[in-house]
Amino acid sequence: MRHELMAVVAAAALAMGAASAQAQMSDGIIKLGVLNDQSGTYSDLSGQGSVWAAKKAVEDFCKATQCHDKIEVVFADHQNKPDVGSNIVRQWFDVDKVDAVVDVPTSSVALAVNTITKEKNKVFLVSGAAASNLTGKDCTPNTVHWTYDTWALANGTGQAIVKTGGDSWFFITADYAFGHALERDTEAVVVKNGGKVLGKVRHPFPAQDFSSFLLQAQASKAKIIGLANAGADTTNAIKQAAEFGIVAGGQNLAGLLVFITDVHALGLKTAQGLILTEAWYWDANDANRAFAKEFAAANKGNMPTMVQAGVYSAVMHYLKAVHELKSDADGAAVVAKMKAMPTDDKLFGKGSIRQDGRKIHDMYLFEVKKPEESKGAWDYYKLRATIPAEQAFRPLNEGECPLVK
């Protein structure tokens, strides 16, 4: 009896000790959670590279401010599944005292995290996800969409192609939410600029063989075959289009979401001539090259994608806002501060965040180099046009975001 009582008292004392220690931690620490794909299709374009970028931003921020705040970066794998992602984020917010979730590719997962972040009044910094709904109908006072979105991709690639004569389109679309959104946004741009859509085919996700869909696209006689898909689906489709002589036959491909890792996977021989829109390219200026060099040294020689660069830039701005506010407790207040402060960092330069949570910066239209134009590994893009920040993203009044009045 006596022993039992002792045990209970000891346990209670321990629990209290633990509780007080935890309370202290949650006050004194800024905790960032990088949530993305650590093992699947999107792990090369986000994955550990994004974790590295977040840690790098913390390191650089600390150097600049002598690091008065204690900052910690944790990460997890959402496996591209909304339910898995939601569970992790709830655990992070409720138990692990995470203050901000970063990255989150795969739009379906990002939309789920978006809702939870608002509910818990934390901060969501989106870099990996594409759906423009995040700053449209589903916008919240707790979310900032940093790097790119489906509207910007459609606007950049779609408009450029229609204006240079590619006025008839055939879509090969991944049959899920993201593919449909990208197809919808691009079709709108094509039609608005005087082009027409001759047909579309929805392929199962993921798909291995595209020859059948390519043959249908070939038969449509459309000048442009728009690929509204991503990752291995896109690289497979492009690889097989070359094989079936699509480009040699006078039709052109438009990869609506192509990352530099996809171009690397294809090789320049297959990818040459492809037109694509990106928010960031490692070889654009000295600051980017310096960042890329450090990134490559830590990530098996790979160059950073725009998603990973966006993670760096977003985390940097978040930390500045928290530093100014001297508190990370109220997520909506931090995001309001982020919107109030102009953004400025070494990778994305000067910019701003709109009322709907959309980060505004220039976007770039690139063309993939021919093998003989490339000076070596990862020298893949030549700049065709810079899309100025004010034209690169969906106009504020067209997104139907409830925050915009």
Place this chain on the structure above:
Amino acid sequence: MFELIGVPPQALFGQLLLGLINGAFYALLSLGLAVIFGLMNVINFTHGAQYMTGAFCAWMLLNYLGIPYWGALILAPIIVGATGILIERLFISRLYHLDHLYGLLLTFGLALIIEGLFRRQYGISGLPYANPIPGGTNLGFMFLPWYRGWVVIFSLSVCLATWFVIEKTQLGAYLRAATERPDLVQAFGINVPRMITLTYGFGVGLAALAGVLAAPIYSVNPVMGANLIIVVFAVVVIGGMGSILGSIITGFGLGVVEGLTKVFYPEASNTVIFIIMAVVLMLRPQGLFGTPK
């Protein structure tokens, strides 16, 4: 010009031919599975990973040693087949006295490990591998890339040769006898364990061969096999577990069915094979070409 259910016959011929080409991969992969299951009673879930390893092996031979596609077509199956022999000796051979389920779990686990190792080393996006015979010919109803034509002819020849060796030669007779009564065959002075090991190596070699064939047209990435293996298992089940000829005919046949689905209702093209599998299992549980046990 007449039309068939809203599709011009030219497009239909094109899709039929494409279906046949995809069927060639299904046939080659399911053949390897059928050989391993038919002669060893092992459900080899590592098959997809071994197909992927074959494709990577071709890439490594090219990039590290400068050996082109044609060399890889011979070397990669031998190399990967040898690793298969190692796996059989080290792991699988210890499970023969147990239920099938143990072999399945072991090979599934091995597949995850192999894929994980490749992902760790090479990332997920994939690696480029150039087409060794670019170009093609216009058949009137479609453009046929030379390489796809080569894939169909080559894999059909390999399938028929394998069928011939197993069903029509002395060696094949030993193999089949060893499956039925290993003790008796051993008593005749034939080294049955070694024969089983070599059979596994051969089945794995077939998977690697399919991988090399796939490298120039599909993305070479660590999960390329994981996506395909499920379909191939469905092919084997429809054809009849362990039936050599069944797996070949079903492989090509289902490729064609899938090709047609891509014209009439593309959204269902990933599912159609499983619908057929369900129907076949209900009406003829031993598979189209299997014999009831």
